[in-house]
Amino acid sequence: MSETYRVPVGPIHIALEEPVYFKVKVHGESVEDVDILSGFVHRGMEALVLRRNFLQNMIITERTCSLCSNNHPFTYIMAVEKIAGVRIPPRAEYLRVIADEVKRAASHLFNVSMLAHLVGFHSLMTQTMETREVLQDVKESIWGNRMDLGANTIGGVKYDLDKEQIRYLIKQLNLIKKPIRELTNIYSNNRIVRARTEGVGLLPKEDAVRLGVVGPTARGSGVNNDIRAIYPYVVYDKLNFEVILEDGCDVRARALVRLREVFQAIDLVEQCLRGLPDGPVTTPGLPRIPEGEGVARTEAPRGELFFYVKSNGTDKPERMKWRVPTYLNWEALKVMMPGNKIADISVIFNSIDPCISCTER
Amino acid sequence: MAQFFTIALRNFLKGPTTDPYPFGETYTPENYRGIIAYSPELCIGCGTCEYVCPSGAIKLRHHESGMNFSYWLSTCCHCGNCGYYCPTDAVFNSNDFHTARAQSEKYDATINDDIASVQCSRCDAMIPRAVDALLARAYDEITDTVRHRASLCPDCRRLEQFERMYL
Ligand code: SF4
Ligand code: SF4
Numbered sequence: 001m002s003e004t005y006r007v008p009v010g011p012i013h014i015a016l017e018e019p020v021y022f023k024v025k026v027h028g029e030s031v032e033d034v035d036i037l038s039g040f041v042h043r044g045m046e047a048l049v050l051r052r053n054f055l056q057n058m059i060i061t062e063r064t065c066s067l068c069s070n071n072h073p074f075t076y077i078m079a080v081e082k083i084a085g086v087r088i089p090p091r092a093e094y095l096r097v098i099a100d101e102v103k104r105a106a107s108h109l110f111n112v113s114m115l116a117h118l119v120g121f122h123s124l125m126t127q128t129m130e131t132r133e134v135l136q137d138v139k140e141s142i143w144g145n146r147m148d149l150g151a152n153t154i155g156g157v158k159y160d161l162d163k164e165q166i167r168y169l170i171k172q173l174n175l176i177k178k179p180i181r182e183l184t185n186i187y188s189n190n191r192i193v194r195a196r197t198e199g200v201g202l203l204p205k206e207d208a209v210r211l212g213v214v215g216p217t218a219r220g221s222g223v224n225n226d227i228r229a230i231y232p233y234v235v236y237d238k239l240n241f242e243v244i245l246e247d248g249c250d251v252r253a254r255a256l257v258r259l260r261e262v263f264q265a266i267d268l269v270e271q272c273l274r275g276l277p278d279g280p281v282t283t284p285g286l287p288r289i290p291e292g293e294g295v296a297r298t299e300a301p302r303g304e305l306f307f308y309v310k311s312n313g314t315d316k317p318e319r320m321k322w323r324v325p326t327y328l329n330w331e332a333l334k335v336m337m338p339g340n341k342i343a344d345i346s347v348i349f350n351s352i353d354p355c356i357s358c359t360e361r
Numbered sequence: 362m363a364q365f366f367t368i369a370l371r372n373f374l375k376g377p378t379t380d381p382y383p384f385g386e387t388y389t390p391e392n393y394r395g396i397i398a399y400s401p402e403l404c405i406g407c408g409t410c411e412y413v414c415p416s417g418a419i420k421l422r423h424h425e426s427g428m429n430f431s432y433w434l435s436t437c438c439h440c441g442n443c444g445y446y447c448p449t450d451a452v453f454n455s456n457d458f459h460t461a462r463a464q465s466e467k468y469d470a471t472i473n474d475d476i477a478s479v480q481c482s483r484c485d486a487m488i489p490r491a492v493d494a495l496l497a498r499a500y501d502e503i504t505d506t507v508r509h510r511a512s513l514c515p516d517c518r519r520l521e522q523f524e525r526m527y528l
Binding site: 052053055056057058059060062063123124127130133137140141142143144145148150153158179182185186189190286 | 364365368369372378388390391392393394412413414415438439440441442445446454
């Protein structure tokens with residue numbers, strides 16, 4: 001068949017978790033070009049935050065997205081702290097990393113389990129989710145919610161770990177090491193998974209650099225832009241870790257980066273628990289935010305997250321802007337998709353770990 | 362495939378991983394941020410919770426005999442901000458997660474309590490109470506003098522201070 005025609009995928013589609021609309025130009029079975037339309041879940045958050053005070057916005061930013069929910073308030077608070085000139089206590093810095101890395105591990109496991117779901121390997125998906133459930137229990141037991149940890153506050157963190165909680169955390173992390181090793185083995189060697197991921201959705205390194213993609217999407221193409229390493233914040237400069245890079249440039253490489261980062265996250269949590277200094281977890285009193293501007297960047301599970309906050313001396317921000325990783329990554333879909341089969345669209349889409357609700361805020 | 366069979370076999374031997382809820386018990390962590398619990402006898406009506414609540418679930422209103430605290434479950438996002446900032450722990454998240462309600466009961470899931478004022482121990486002005494939890498934040502030790510001063514309205518307190526120092 002030599003006919004070229006257009007297939008609409010989305011905005012509501014069984015293979016997509018979130019509403020986005022692809023206009024796919026196909027030639028026979030293979031994709032020739034793709035056009036992405038978005039804006040279906042716009043919530044006007046950037047306008048909303050201007051009507052709320054700085055303390056309410058810690059919670060509102062957390063509701064931007066569920067999977068990197070911790071990074072939004074984290075980054076927002078770092079920007080606000082820069083304006084206010086607040087230095088948080090050392091213990092709080094470690095606790096911030098612990099919360100963030102637990103979230104990262106859970107987020108990455110969610111993404112790879114979606115990959116298993118999309119390639120039709122459902123028992124692998126449930127098994128990955130089952131393993132992730134241990135982390136969900138950890139989050140629920142320590143922070144009080146499965147997704148929105150509410151860990152950070154302006155001037156420190158809202159939670160503290162006692163001896164028993166630390167023991168519990170270590171125990172649960174040890175519990176999932178073996179299952180994740182097994183799963184990683186299946187994701188990298190299983191015949192079905194390999195057939196559907198190897199050589200699929202190629203993003204050559206030059207294109208990754210040209211498009212400025214971020215997070216595991218970039219690291220799967222061998223581009224190191226891990227903010228934790230190149231622009232360390234809180235205590236990442238004191239922790240011992242190496243940026244994980246893969247050079248396969250395909251869906252498989254991106255999944256492997258994520259799986260290896262799960263181990264890295266567990267290791268970082270353990271390092272933080274070992275080095276956890278004593279002391280207070282917040283600065284005393286309620287913060288006063290003077291007039292000023294601040295920016296902050298962190299490495300969210302999906303890539304670099306950037307916040308800009310402008311305050312005018314009142315208790316509400318004058319302007320807030322955040323740039324989320326998916327915004328940069330979905331441009332890469334136009335490079336990844338052409339040449340692949342229609343059936344691979346959702347697999348490739350999933351490989352950038354898209355978060356539409358972040359992007360459209 | 363063989364790799365997966367070992368996992369499947371292990372799972373088979375382990376039995377179900379889900380809890381039989383609602384027919385049996387389920388695990389609820391102690392720290393779970395569920396429905397708000399409120400103790401009017403600890404509340405001083407400072408309004409911090411209303412100020413930090415992002416979803417407008419808490420409202421404090423003044424009326425003739427004091428203040429009124431109201432909370433509506435259906436608009437609460439269980440963020441825990443109110444409990445974190447409340448100076449006296451009068452409000453906090455309990456670990457009750459039973460938030461499902463019939464549509465007909467949607468507007469009944471509220472907390473509505475009066476924060477009673479007390480009379481100044483010297484004049485007849487009505488003032489908010491100073492509870493011990495609040496005094497403990499300000500003073501190392503809550504002595505009778507502290508308690509006595511806390512029972513006065515601001516005017517009488519000023520007057521008494523003046524009498525003590527200059528008369
Ligand atoms: S519940 Fe707490 S924060 Fe709210 S008004 Fe009462 S004392 Fe203040
Ligand atoms: S938990 Fe959050 S949303 Fe609910 S009443 Fe408290 S501050 Fe408001």
